[in-house]
Amino acid sequence: MAHDNITDAGDVLIVGAGLAGLFTALKLAPRPCTVLAGAPIGAGASSAWAQGGIAAAVTEGDTAEDHAADTVAAGAGLVDEDVALSMAREARERIEDLLRLGVPFDRDLEGKLKAGREAAHGCNRIVHVRGDQAGKAIMEALVAAVRATPSIRVIEGFSAYELAVEQGRVAGVFARPANTNAARTPLLIKARSVVLASGGAGQLFAVTTNPREARGEGLAMAARAGAMIADPEFVQFHPTAIAADRDPAPLVTEALRGEGAILLNDRGERFMQALHKEAELAPRDVVARAIFRELAAGRKVLLDASKAVGNKFPDAFPTVYQSCVALGIDPTKDGIPVAPAAHYHMGGIMVDMAGRSTLPGLWACGEVAATGAHGANRLASNSLLEAVVYAARIAADIDATMPASDTGSAHHIAPPALGRGDAVAAPMMDELRRLMTRHVGVERNEEGLALALAGIERLERAAGPASLFRNVATAAKIVTAAAYAREESRGGHWRSDFPEPRIPCRHRSFITLKEAERIAEAAVSAAGIHADTNKQAGDAVS
Known part of the structure; x- marks a missing residue:
């Protein structure tokens, strides 16, 4: 497919080709939409690697209410109970959708769905595919369905790095060729609605189960455009x-x-x-x-x-x-x-029950979003369920609210500066990952978090404002600043200097990039770390 500097995605642009993105596209059909994927669709997505399955109350004796109760209990006091219950009640319908798409979920001798048990579930409610191949099987079915759906256009080999915003509304994205160091003119992809389904942030850490693409860039893009971020300190480390x-x-x-x-x-x-x-x-x-x-x-x-x-x-x-x-x-x-x-990010772009972010024109689903379903600690196998539930809701919301008008004047937006080397430098990424693992990993404390914030600032300055490393650094800064501000231990966030949960902290976190930068500046200053050299932070990860 030939590209000039501007292309029109039409009604809906979906950034990301994992479970959340592809399911959204299929649910939108026959409304035209475009899926933007850095890698061939189905590749580079954490969804394809999911081994556990999908949690759903499909067996005799189990109920959506019990599923929601287990979700709330696992979330350590921060789960939005209305979100958990509504998600559990939609689970069976979404499983039926996947069955119709050809996903071969395991069945018992009577032909009924077979459900297994996973941590913190009160009963067997995880539907699998051949034990540990649910993610792979689901993605294969979705990719085949997307390829066969005429209303879905796929642009492969391009990655979004900036939201295009005009008059306060998200009007598309700026993208560049994936996996290249060559300087290119940014591609502006216009759209009347944008859905971010860009995945998680596990690659911010040195040891992760996530693919290389999961670097938190979707979260950072939204945050730099002014979106509210929720619960970013809660990172789930798979045991x-x-x-x-x-x-x-x-x-x-x-x-x-x-x-x-x-x-x-x-x-x-x-x-x-x-x-x-x-x-x-x-x-x-x-x-x-x-x-x-x-x-x-x-x-x-x-x-x-x-x-x-x-x-x-x-x-x-x-x-x-x-x-x-x-x-x-x-x-x-x-x-x-x-x-x-590092396995799953409970935090992300704050969205409501319909998947809408705080930026007009922007929806988010999958791991990049924070719906309130996971609280401080995601219940096993709820992530794939959340992805399909919110993908379906977003498609319905866009269908119900899309005005009958053209894309608008997004083509007048000036492209952001892009450095000559437009891929994230490997040495800088490696240093950031070591820094995050050492100080923002399974166990955290005030001193380490301040060192991490200083180190992120040092790396950010070294990279420069036109570098694509800024998205990675922004995501790391937001996670770390929120972890610094939460002076307690709860769920996936554990502070050795505050080892117990605290009642005054029993609430979700909501943070903007400006607030994260304020926290970072204050933390580095309080720790007495010199911002010019950040030698302590550098020594900590050498």
Whole structure:
């Protein structure tokens, strides 16, 4: 497809080609829409890597109310209960949508949907595909459906880096070729409505299960345009990624623990039983901290599924099995070495029940959005459910509210400056990731967070205002500033200097980029870190 400097996406531009973006496009049909994807659709999306499945009350005896109650309990006091209940009530309908699209969810001998158990769920309610292949199977079905839908245009190989805003309304995005260092004239893609479905921010950390594209850039784009951000300090670290020199780290699905796999340290001690009544099926933040502390004490941690799964492993959990074999591990007999890894961002662009952001013309869904469904700690397998529920809501809202008018004068917007090297420099990205892992990871404290903020500022200055690194730095700054401001421990946010939840802090966080910059400046000043050199911050990550 040939591109000049301006193209018109028509009614709707969807930025991102994961589950949330593609499902939105399909739900909009036959309304014309354009999907913008940096990689071929289906590739580069965390959705395709999801091993757990989708949470839904589809089995006898389970209810949406029970599902919502488990969601609220896992969220450590910050879940919007109306959001949780409405999402749980829509779950069955969205599962039916996916079945119609050809997703082969596992069934029992009677042909009914088969549901498994995962951490913090009160019963079996996770629908899987062949054990650990739900994400892959769902994405394959959606990609096929999108390719077969005439109303959906796909632009591949371009990444958005700036929202185009005119007269207070989002009117499109500026994009550039993905995966290139060549300087190019920005491409302005106009649209009457923009849906950000750009994914999460796991790649802000050195150890993550997320693909390279998950760098928080969608959140940053919205924040720099003035959008309100919610709950950014809450990052979920999956307890069990394979501890190996791989980036991203291979995930070991929680469903294995649901089947009875246990965690052992290298002394052979099953340490989770003493820490939580649910042991290995405790909420993810509890398990992640427990493993983190074992590792910090110099002990290795192994996930042992040899008795619970044994020889069934290759068929029951083929994705994990193949990852293990590639690393020389036989999980049918041996324990799998595991460590926590940045996995899911509970925070994001604040949206309402219809998926609308605080910027007119901008909707958001999937991991880039903060709906209030996850609170401080996402309940297992609620993320794919949230993505399809809000994608459907956004499509309905756009259909109901789209005015009958042309795109407008967005073509008059001046493109933002773009540096000669328009890809994020690898050394700078590596340093940021080490900084975030060390100071904004599983355990945090005031001193470390201030060092992180100083280091982010130093890297931001070194990159310059026209660098694409600014989106990554902006996302990191917002996460870190919110973590600095929340002086308590709750869910995925744990402060060693404030190790307990505090009643005055039992509320969601809402923050703008300007507020994050104010917090960062005050934190660096209070810590006595010299902004010119930030030597302390540099030493901390060397």
